[in-house]
Amino acid sequence: xxxxxxxxxxxxxxxxxxxxxxxxxxxxxxxxxxxxxxxxxxxxxxxxxxxxxxxxxxxxxxxxxxxxxxxxxxxxxxxxxxxxxxxxxxxxxxxxxxxxxxxxxxxxxxxxxxxxxxxxxxxxxxxxxxxxxxxxxxxxxxxxxxxxxxxxxxxxxxxxxxxxxxxxxxxxxxxxxxxxxxxxxxxxxxxxxxxxxxxxxxxxxxxxxxxxxxxxxxxxxxxxxxxxxxxxxxxxxxxxxxxxxxxxxxxxxxxxxxxxxxxxxxxxxxxxxxxxxxxxxxxxxxxxxxxxxxxxxxxxxxxxxxxxxxxxxxxxxxxxxxxxxxxxxxxxxxxxxxxxxxxxxxxxxxxxxxxxxxxxxxxxxxxxxxxxxxxxxxxxxxxxxxxxxxxxxxxxxxxxxxxxxxxxxxxxxxxxxxxxxxxxxxxxxxxxxxxxxxxxxxxxxxxxxxxxxxxxxxxxxxxxxxxxxxxxxxxxxxxxxxxxxxxxxxxxxxxxxxxxxxxxxxxxxxxxxxxxxxxxxxxxxxxxxxxxxxxxxxxxxxxxxx
Amino acid sequence: xxxxxxxxxxxxxxxxxxxxxxxxxxxxxxxxxxxxxxxxxxxxxxxxxxxxxxxxxxxxxxxxxxxxxxxxxxxxxxxxxxxxxxxxxxxxxxxxxxxxxxxxxxxxxxxxxxxxxxxxxxxxxxxxxxxxxxxxxxxxxxxxxxxxxxxxxxxxxxxxxxxxxxxxxxxxxxxxxxxxxxxxxxxxxxxxxxxxxxxxxxxxxxxxxxxxxxxxxxxxxxxxxxxxxxxxxxxxxxxxxxxxxxxxxxxxxxxxxxxxxxxxxxxxxxxxxxxxxxxxxxxxxxxxxxxxxxxxxxxxxxxxxxxxxxxxxxxxxxxxxxxxxxxxxxxxxxxxxxxxxxxxxxxxxxxxxxxxxxxxxxxxxxxxxxxxxxxxxxxxxxxxxxxxxxxxxxxxxxxxxxxxxxxxxxxxxxxxxxxxxxxxxxxxxx
Numbered sequence: 016x017x018x019x020x021x022x023x024x025x026x027x028x029x030x031x032x033x034x035x036x037x038x039x040x041x042x043x044x045x046x047x048x049x050x051x052x053x054x055x056x057x058x059x060x061x062x063x064x065x066x067x068x069x070x071x072x073x074x075x076x077x078x079x080x081x082x083x084x085x086x087x088x089x090x091x092x093x094x095x096x097x098x099x100x101x102x103x104x105x106x107x108x109x110x111x112x113x114x115x116x117x118x119x120x121x122x123x124x125x126x127x128x129x130x131x132x133x134x135x136x137x138x139x140x141x142x143x144x145x146x147x148x149x150x151x152x153x154x155x156x157x158x159x160x161x162x163x164x165x166x167x168x169x170x171x172x173x174x175x176x177x178x179x180x181x182x183x184x185x186x187x188x189x190x191x192x193x194x195x196x197x198x199x200x201x202x203x204x205x206x207x208x209x210x211x212x213x214x215x216x217x218x219x220x221x222x223x224x225x226x227x228x229x230x231x232x233x234x235x236x237x238x239x240x241x242x243x244x245x246x247x248x249x250x251x252x253x254x255x256x257x258x259x260x261x262x263x264x265x266x267x268x269x270x271x272x273x274x275x276x277x278x279x280x281x282x283x284x285x286x287x288x289x290x291x292x293x294x295x296x297x298x299x300x301x302x303x304x305x306x307x308x309x310x311x312x313x314x315x316x317x318x319x320x321x322x323x324x325x326x327x328x329x330x331x332x333x334x335x336x337x338x339x340x341x342x343x344x345x346x347x348x349x350x351x352x353x354x355x356x357x358x359x360x361x362x363x364x365x366x367x368x369x370x371x372x373x374x375x376x377x378x379x380x381x382x383x384x385x386x387x388x389x390x391x392x393x394x395x396x397x398x399x400x401x402x403x404x405x406x407x408x409x410x411x412x413x414x415x416x417x418x419x420x421x422x423x424x425x426x427x428x429x430x431x432x433x434x435x436x437x438x439x440x441x442x443x444x445x446x447x448x449x450x451x452x453x454x455x456x457x458x459x460x461x462x463x464x465x466x467x468x469x470x471x472x473x474x475x476x477x478x479x480x481x482x483x484x485x486x487x488x489x490x491x492x493x494x495x496x497x498x499x500x501x502x503x504x505x506x507x508x509x510x511x512x513x514x515x516x517x518x519x520x521x522x523x524x525x526x527x528x529x530x531x532x533x534x535x536x537x538x539x540x541x542x543x544x545x546x547x548x549x550x551x552x553x554x555x556x557x558x559x560x561x
Numbered sequence: 562x563x564x565x566x567x568x569x570x571x572x573x574x575x576x577x578x579x580x581x582x583x584x585x586x587x588x589x590x591x592x593x594x595x596x597x598x599x600x601x602x603x604x605x606x607x608x609x610x611x612x613x614x615x616x617x618x619x620x621x622x623x624x625x626x627x628x629x630x631x632x633x634x635x636x637x638x639x640x641x642x643x644x645x646x647x648x649x650x651x652x653x654x655x656x657x658x659x660x661x662x663x664x665x666x667x668x669x670x671x672x673x674x675x676x677x678x679x680x681x682x683x684x685x686x687x688x689x690x691x692x693x694x695x696x697x698x699x700x701x702x703x704x705x706x707x708x709x710x711x712x713x714x715x716x717x718x719x720x721x722x723x724x725x726x727x728x729x730x731x732x733x734x735x736x737x738x739x740x741x742x743x744x745x746x747x748x749x750x751x752x753x754x755x756x757x758x759x760x761x762x763x764x765x766x767x768x769x770x771x772x773x774x775x776x777x778x779x780x781x782x783x784x785x786x787x788x789x790x791x792x793x794x795x796x797x798x799x800x801x802x803x804x805x806x807x808x809x810x811x812x813x814x815x816x817x818x819x820x821x822x823x824x825x826x827x828x829x830x831x832x833x834x835x836x837x838x839x840x841x842x843x844x845x846x847x848x849x850x851x852x853x854x855x856x857x858x859x860x861x862x863x864x865x866x867x868x869x870x871x872x873x874x875x876x877x878x879x880x881x882x883x884x885x886x887x888x889x890x891x892x893x894x895x896x897x898x899x900x901x902x903x904x905x906x907x908x909x910x911x912x913x914x915x916x917x918x919x920x921x922x923x924x925x926x927x928x929x930x931x932x933x934x935x936x937x938x939x940x941x942x943x944x945x946x947x948x949x950x951x952x953x954x955x956x957x958x959x960x961x962x963x964x965x966x967x968x969x970x971x972x973x974x975x976x977x978x979x980x981x982x983x984x985x986x987x988x989x990x991x
Contacts, residue, residue: 101936104930105640105808106809109842110845139926141929141932141947142946146930148930149926149929209934335974337925337926339922339923344845345846
């Protein structure tokens with residue numbers, strides 16, 4: 016078994032010294048299982064992925080970007096269509112002020128420079144759900160550009176991302192554009208059904224720089240963007256309803272070599288799919304390049320049933336969109352305090368400075384406050400800011416009992432209450448355990464009147480309907496924390512006595528047997544002993560006994 | 562009566578010597594007599610009569626909606642008129658009955674004018690002769706004039722035009738003579754023996770020239786109202802782009818189209834302009850400033866007017882008759898006290914090229930919506946969406962339109978930005 020691997024490694028050494036560089040410094044084990052690890056490590060070294068995203072966010076205005084028809088989600092088919100949306104001849108676009116404000120606000124929240132003058136263009140292509148044969152967009156001169164989005168990459172479920180890591184990705188531009196209608200292909204009857212309700216709804220297309228190198232980073236960016244847009248209320252970000260859609264541009268290359276050809280995966284409508292599609296696409300690129308193939312610049316869609324990406328457009332026809340300035344819309348002008356026109360009615364003109372002043376506290380700022388002012392961990396801060404309802408509950412608890420340590424509250428919340436909610440399949444907004452009662456429990460814990468184990472049991476009881484105040488419950492069940500050292504000592508001695516095998520094994524250098532002893536004490540004391548004290552006493556006992 | 566101006570008729574309507582119903586009936590009769598000229602695609606005689614009756618009620622109650630209450634108007638067939646076919650002279654929109662009316666149509670209707678019908682035009686306003694319509698060409702009324710017939714027989718007397726205080730008078734054959742000619746040959750005996758009306762708003766020009774309407778609207782992008790106006794011997798006025806709303810005007814070139822007016826006197830032009838001009842929230846390219854109506858004084862003085870005549874407009878190939886007309890008009894201004902000088906617009910030669918490129922580009926873009934899905938003609942062939950599009954567009958458009966779409970798409974791939982820069986340069990010369 017040893018020889019083939021050794022030969023393999025040696026051959027690789029001869030042929031490609033650099034690739035094996037890292038491996039030279041690790042032990043090369045001669046065993047079957049680790050063989051695969053070497054291979055993947057070798058491959059992982061070779062390729063670097065480059066990912067950029069184009070995110071389409073529907074603006075939650077009451078009417079569309081250029082017409083007065085409504086924008087609600089599940090409206091009767093073809094009932095929210097103005098004449099302009101159906102491209103009836105002779106109709107003209109009229110710009111919706113609320114949409115421009117949303118664009119400016121979003122640009123500001125993403126640290127962009129707002130262009131005081133921006134222009135609209137026509138992007139031409141033929142498709143059944145595009146009645147006019149062109150989409151009005153802002154290709155040349157968008158409303159905002161040169162921004163930045165800061166977020167934290169953290170996913171305990173992903174091996175490479177268990178430690179929170181800050182990241183910053185550039186926003187190339189933000190542009191306003193029309194959404195298209197929806198076409199439903201009925202293969203059986205050779206029909207395409209067209210619903211124009213969505214045609215003309217305002218979109219913000221947010222183009223990020225290709226600064227990401229793996230799918231988790233991309234997923235984290237999208238999650239943060241959702242939080243930002245929801246905080247400023249310019250988009251409801253319901254991906255399942257299509258109000259936020261992500262296109263991912265993926266390419267791979269070897270370090271030091273020029274960037275590879277990219278492919279685009281369109282219309283990803285959940286964060287999970289974003290990660291999956293990008294992972295699949297990277298693997299595809301690797302597979303093609305390593306088997307000597309060539310990547311074709313093409314557009315693909317993600318089939319969530321198979322977990323694969325499939326090519327969308329005709330490979331032979333390269334689309335030329337024949338961009339042309341939109342002649343029916345004069346240049347869009349926005350102002351700030353330095354040049355706000357006095358003659359124009361204030362209802363007509365948009366002031367960037369006024370909007371900036373009205374920006375609410377953004378997620379990044381909230382997290383910063385939680386970590387630095389309230390002492391929470393980054394992971395907990397992420398959890399709170401990502402869930403408005405949870406944040407509200409947390410704040411209510413602190414408001415009910417201001418003396419409580421935030422860290423303690425969050426600990427109990429995250430460990431005990433969320434476990435109950437998860438088991439009962441409820442959301443925090445449905446939680447019947449009132450914040451002030453929860454606060455009472457936390458107070459007891461903080462005062463060291465009960466242990467963490469008791470806290471868990473208490474929360475469970477109260478969550479499941481116990482109406483007695485916490486102090487009374489403790490009385491009834493005799494769950495006071497045992498502070499009498501002598502009593503603890505007695506329990507520990509009993510544990511050592513009753514578990515000689517465990518004691519012996521522990522002494523032999525197997526730490527997991529110690530847990531058995533602790534467990535014995537905890538069970539006998541009904542969970543009312545402090546594990547640290549128990550540990551201290553047990554260890555002393557064991558060392559004495561020998 | 563029909564050779565009176567709208568203003569004069571309005572006076573008679575108010576003093577009761579004429580009724581709108583009379584006027585409209587007479588216009589209907591004129592239209593019938595001149596039908597061989599093919600000015601109208603659609604007649605709206607029934608609704609015209611009922612609107613005339615309403616106007617009469619208002620006027621006799623002393624509550625006219627405007628100066629033009631009860632006056633017949635006609636619209637070029639590219640102005641959307643609710644419930645009335647709007648075809649743009651094309652197979653593509655032959656079955657299009659708009660669900661709304663253009664702003665200019667609404668404004669004129671709101672002031673009591675009576676719509677006589679929709680007039681003929683070059684298909685989608687592409688042309689300068691009104692000969693490219695699926696409804697056949699419009700013919701110049703002067704092709705039926707005695708003078709023309711005499712000229713054709715070799716008796717060459719130059720056309721004489723007289724202008725006094727803003728009103729053009731011309732010697733038409735007496736009404737009986739004209740009637741005789743029309744009744745003798747209901748259809749033109751010699752199919753080739755007619756003159757073009759000019760275009761693309763030829764139908765509207767003919768309607769006003771024959772007295773079938775007092776005022777008619779057309780659209781002018783590169784001369785489409787001024788050209789037929791001059792051919793048919795009526796006034797044609799193109800307002801500056803942005804003065805009159807284009808909402809409801811099916812566009813040729815969005816950045817140049819201007820809804821324009823035909824009439825038989827300048828006072829009528831001013832009266833119609835007053836009604837249609839001004840900011841429209843549905844058209845973002847209209848100027849926001851409040852429109853200030855004006856009336857032309859009877860004793861107009863041009864003493865403070867400085868008229869420039871570009872030397873470059875004396876283009877090679879200009880006919881003697883045209884040169885004479887220019888000289889005559891220049892003298893007219895000069896004698897009236899205006900300052901007339903020669904100026905130079907050195908980039909004139911590029912203007913037509915610039916226009917052609919920009920026009921074709923916008924056409925290619927504006928015509929992209931005609932795919933047979935939401936409205937208009939739809940081909941029977943439907944093996945795939947693209948096959949349906951191709952067949953629909955081939956069947957629906959004539960050669961001129963298709964040619965411009967091809968050219969426009971080509972230019973959009975390459976030269977649009979250059980053309981716009983030249984266009985701006987030309988504008989600054991003015």
